[in-house]
Amino acid sequence: MKHSKALVILAWVSGVLLLWELGAYLLTAVIRDPMAGTKLPYPQSVVVTLGGNWRTLGQAALVTLSKATIGFALGAVVGYLLAVLMSVSRIAEQIAFPYLIVSQMIPVLGLAPIIFNLVRDMDASRIVIAAYITFFPVAANSLSGFKSVETDKRQLMYSYAASQRATYAKLMIPSSLPYFFAGLKIAAPMSVTASILVDMLGSKSGIGVKLLYSLYGGQVDIFWASVLTSAAMGIASYLIVLLAERVCVPWRTVALVDTGVRHE
Amino acid sequence: MNMPTVEAMSGIESRPIIDAMSFIDHRAKAKNLINIDHISMIYKNSAKKEVVALKDVSLDIKEGEFVSLLGPSGCGKTTLLRIIADLLDPSAGSVRIAGQSPRENRLRQKYGMVFQSPVLFEWRTVRKNVCLPLEIMNVPREERERRVDSQLDMVGLSAFANSYPFQLSGGMQQRVGIARALAIKPDLLLMDEPFSALDEFTREKLNEDLLDIWHKTHKTVVFVTHNISEAVFLSDRVFVLSPHPGRLSSVIDIDLPRPRTQDTRESPEFFALVSKIRKSFEGVYRLS
Amino acid sequence: MSEKIAKVLLPAVLGLAFLALWQFGAFHSLLGLERFQLPVPSEIVEALAAHLPKALSDCGVTVSGAFIGMALGSLLGFAIAVVATAFPSWGYGGLVIVSALNSIPIVALSPIMNRWFSSGMAQKIGVVTIVTMAAMAINAYRGLADLKPFSLDLMRSYVSTKRDVFFRLRLPNCLPSVFTALKINITSAMIASIVSEYFATSTAGLGFGIKDNLRKAEMAMGWAYITVASIVGILLYLAIVFVERKAIAWHASQRPVNADGVKEKRKMRAAS
Numbered sequence: 001m002k003h004s005k006a007l008v009i010l011a012w013v014s015g016v017l018l019l020w021e022l023g024a025y026l027l028t029a030v031i032r033d034p035m036a037g038t039k040l041p042y043p044q045s046v047v048v049t050l051g052g053n054w055r056t057l058g059q060a061a062l063v064t065l066s067k068a069t070i071g072f073a074l075g076a077v078v079g080y081l082l083a084v085l086m087s088v089s090r091i092a093e094q095i096a097f098p099y100l101i102v103s104q105m106i107p108v109l110g111l112a113p114i115i116f117n118l119v120r121d122m123d124a125s126r127i128v129i130a131a132y133i134t135f136f137p138v139a140a141n142s143l144s145g146f147k148s149v150e151t152d153k154r155q156l157m158y159s160y161a162a163s164q165r166a167t168y169a170k171l172m173i174p175s176s177l178p179y180f181f182a183g184l185k186i187a188a189p190m191s192v193t194a195s196i197l198v199d200m201l202g203s204k205s206g207i208g209v210k211l212l213y214s215l216y217g218g219q220v221d222i223f224w225a226s227v228l229t230s231a232a233m234g235i236a237s238y239l240i241v242l243l244a245e246r247v248c249v250p251w252r253t254v255a256l257v258d259t260g261v262r263h264e
Numbered sequence: 265m266n267m268p269t270v271e272a273m274s275g276i277e278s279r280p281i282i283d284a285m286s287f288i289d290h291r292a293k294a295k296n297l298i299n300i301d302h303i304s305m306i307y308k309n310s311a312k313k314e315v316v317a318l319k320d321v322s323l324d325i326k327e328g329e330f331v332s333l334l335g336p337s338g339c340g341k342t343t344l345l346r347i348i349a350d351l352l353d354p355s356a357g358s359v360r361i362a363g364q365s366p367r368e369n370r371l372r373q374k375y376g377m378v379f380q381s382p383v384l385f386e387w388r389t390v391r392k393n394v395c396l397p398l399e400i401m402n403v404p405r406e407e408r409e410r411r412v413d414s415q416l417d418m419v420g421l422s423a424f425a426n427s428y429p430f431q432l433s434g435g436m437q438q439r440v441g442i443a444r445a446l447a448i449k450p451d452l453l454l455m456d457e458p459f460s461a462l463d464e465f466t467r468e469k470l471n472e473d474l475l476d477i478w479h480k481t482h483k484t485v486v487f488v489t490h491n492i493s494e495a496v497f498l499s500d501r502v503f504v505l506s507p508h509p510g511r512l513s514s515v516i517d518i519d520l521p522r523p524r525t526q527d528t529r530e531s532p533e534f535f536a537l538v539s540k541i542r543k544s545f546e547g548v549y550r551l552s
Numbered sequence: 553m554s555e556k557i558a559k560v561l562l563p564a565v566l567g568l569a570f571l572a573l574w575q576f577g578a579f580h581s582l583l584g585l586e587r588f589q590l591p592v593p594s595e596i597v598e599a600l601a602a603h604l605p606k607a608l609s610d611c612g613v614t615v616s617g618a619f620i621g622m623a624l625g626s627l628l629g630f631a632i633a634v635v636a637t638a639f640p641s642w643g644y645g646g647l648v649i650v651s652a653l654n655s656i657p658i659v660a661l662s663p664i665m666n667r668w669f670s671s672g673m674a675q676k677i678g679v680v681t682i683v684t685m686a687a688m689a690i691n692a693y694r695g696l697a698d699l700k701p702f703s704l705d706l707m708r709s710y711v712s713t714k715r716d717v718f719f720r721l722r723l724p725n726c727l728p729s730v731f732t733a734l735k736i737n738i739t740s741a742m743i744a745s746i747v748s749e750y751f752a753t754s755t756a757g758l759g760f761g762i763k764d765n766l767r768k769a770e771m772a773m774g775w776a777y778i779t780v781a782s783i784v785g786i787l788l789y790l791a792i793v794f795v796e797r798k799a800i801a802w803h804a805s806q807r808p809v810n811a812d813g814v815k816e817k818r819k820m821r822a823a824s
Contacts, residue, residue, distance in 0.1 A: 005644065008641065008642055008644050008645045009644075009645050009648050011642070011645060012645025012646065012648060012649055013645075013649070015645075016649055039667050039668055091562065094558060094559055094562045094563065095562045095563050095565075095566050096563075096566075097563070098563040099563065099566070099567075102782075102786060104739060105739060105742075105782055105785040105786045105789055106778070106781075106782045106785070107742055107743045107746045107747075107778070107781050107782065107785065108743065109658070109743050109746070109747045110743065110746040110747065110758070110759065110762060110778060110781055111778060113750075113762060113763065113766050113774075114762070114766065114774060114775065114778065117589070117766055117771070117774075118583075118585065118589060118590060189654075189655055189657070192657060193657035193658055193659060196657050196659045196660070197657075197659045197747070200659060208659060211659070211660060211663065215663050223663070226660070227656070227660045227663075227664065230656065230657050230659070230660045231652070231655055231656040231657070231660065233657075234655035234656065234657055235652060235655040238655065
């Protein structure tokens with residue numbers, strides 16, 4: 001008998017929370033670790049802190065997210081257009097494809113300090129980095145989408161003597177949308193992470209700053225609350241893309257590999 | 265099925281007589297629509313060996329005829345159909361359709377094609393799928409709506425106009441494919457084993473429906489199949505092809521009376537023709 | 553033949569053109585930068601050559617951290633996938649938890665690990681392990697659980713034990729997905745390792761090197777370190793691709809495209 005998915009998830013989450021509680025108890029009461037608070041806090045104290053500080057935490061999160069979103073949108077648009085170009089022109093594909101693969105190897109987050117050094121402006125850095133992080137997964141996945149259009153469908157359009165423009169508008173682009181969103185789902189949490197990293201490089205506000213300051217300022221509770229907030233931001237960004245996908249791609253399609261249909 | 269026009273209604277009542285006459289008529293004075301002249305198709309397969317898909321095939325198809333290209337796999341029947349559709353370039357020989365090349369024919373959107381799988385776009389409703397070629401051809405909206413409605417009516421799927429393909433059975437999806445092919449009012453209908461993926465019962469029903477549509481629209485139909493009964497049931501003439509190399513081995517006239525029904529399938533003449541065709545394979549058919 | 557040459561030549565030409573533009577200051581004038589802010593390729597190469605031994609040893613530190621963490625994370629992820637397969641109704645939750653853990657940004661994980669472990673290497677491994685678990689868990693689960701129709705029925709008809717089914721059917725079936733996860737993980741592991749070094753108490757490694765050199769305004773060295781990190785990442789990725797080719801030579805992804813050999817019209821390909 002299959003248990004409902006919600007029930008299963010609830011059971012697991014409760015289990016994890018229980019273990020967490022247990023672990024925190026062990027550290028403070030049993031082992032009496034002096035550093036217990038910084039290693040593993042009690043779940044309830046974290047919740048309390050979250051409740052008490054949600055306004056400041058929320059504001060910080062918003063600052064981090066807002067610029068990242070602009071970069072994300074920019075990267076997504078440019079990435080998709082590049083994929084269209086590579087799909088239309090063999091030469092463009094041959095030139096750009098290896099770099100597309102290689103770029104996924106470059107430790108992009110490692111690039112962040114360097115980009116910040118170059119650009120100097122906090123906001124501009126966030127946008128540039130988020131765009132860069134989004135650009136390549138979106139382009140690679142969208143290209144994969146264009147290439148996966150079944151031959152039969154292409155032949156159908158060919159038999160109608162459809163112009164290239166019509167073929168793209170009516171066949172290629174709708175077909176590629178599920179793959180486009182797969183790319184976005186990979187890029188979204190990464191953009192959030194990158195934005196938080198930029199915070200830490202010298203911003204005055206943002207969740208990354210909260211993380212850093214609370215850590216070095218000894219405010220353990222706020223630190224953990226910030227960690228949870230940033231995790232929530234990552235999950236939320238993924239869910240937002242998921243929602244957008246439900247809206248834009250309402251037809252039933254083949255399930256794609258969750259963690260990224262890359263350059264295969 | 266719905267019969268909206270007076271013309272069609274009167275057709276049903278007096279069909280046997282009219283059809284017998286038009287049968288004699290169209291045989292007598294129909295001119296050739298398609299001339300296939302010494303077509304050969306040779307290509308290299310993945311093991312770099314040369315495969316002769318078609319060797320020196322010549323045949324003619326008359327206007328308004330329903331012909332089948334029949335044979336086992338590897339005999340080149342699909343290849344030949346694709347050459348007519350300008351989806352393949354032959355290695356040698358020429359094809360003329362109403363005096364024009366396949367390419368010109370395709371560019372002027374003169375044929376409708378139905379594939380083995382329905383090839384519907386998952387993101388479009390049934391109605392929008394049938395509409396697709398009309399959009400590409402820039403047919404004005406009102407005309408588009410009219411044609412889509414009438415085609416869906418003709419294949420009996422008006423009730424499903426706003427459904428998505430995944431909500432329909434295989435047979436229904438294929439009917440949408442047929443409606444779509446007819447929407448552009450082509451002179452020629454090319455069908456590549458359109459019913460081979462369906463079960464026997466659905467297939468026989470769709471055979472009858474197809475003949476129904478053909479009677480109403482008087483198109484020329486080139487139908488590819490590997491099923492001997494299907495070919496005999498549907499066609500005026502059957503072109504039998506054999507493999508290795510792909511070539512035309514015989515042309516069988518099917519002089520069964522029209523309209524053809526379930527009774528036709530039971531008739532001794534039907535069995536005789538099926539038998540005749542089957543025997544013509546026995547000497548020729550080899551496993552590769 | 554000319555198609556193959558074009559495949560290598562065109563990107564190479566673009567790459568060289570890019571480097572040339574960079575060297576001769578095109579990007580500097582475009583972005584309004586001074587020479588000391590953005591070092592040119594020749595300077596980067598010089599800096600690297602001058603400090604090669606240190607760069608390589610730092611590289612070794614980072615890579616070993618990434619490697620060990622990836623191995624641990626992949627094993628754990630695989631174990632979670634096995635549990636999820638063995639207990640189909642309940643195991644699903646494990647995957648959800650792992651995905652949730654995966655959403656914690658590396659930048660938040662790193663300070664946590666810094667608290668838990670005292671050695672820089674251990675901190676790094678901790679971060680990388682968590683980061684690589686999810687990709688392996690999800691992919692391995694897909695490989696173990698998504699079997700071709702009727703294959704389970706086939707095994708059942710041979711009266712196979714669950715163990716048989718696992719080793720003879722599920723395990724080989726999941727290899728392609730496992731390799732996909734490994735390819736994804738090698739990239740994530742390198743990034744996680746480097747970023748972790750930004751925060752960790754270690755005084756070695758590529759991440760540390762980048763941070764340190766930027767702090768000392770040694771831009772060329774910083775770029776050199778990034779270059780080394782990228783090259784190493786590419787080499788490791790290629791190593792996995794090589795192993796994959798040998799290990800799953802039977803899989804569809806390893807076959808050449810267009811195995812039917814029929815020449816479709818060129819126009820149609822151009823329209824695609």
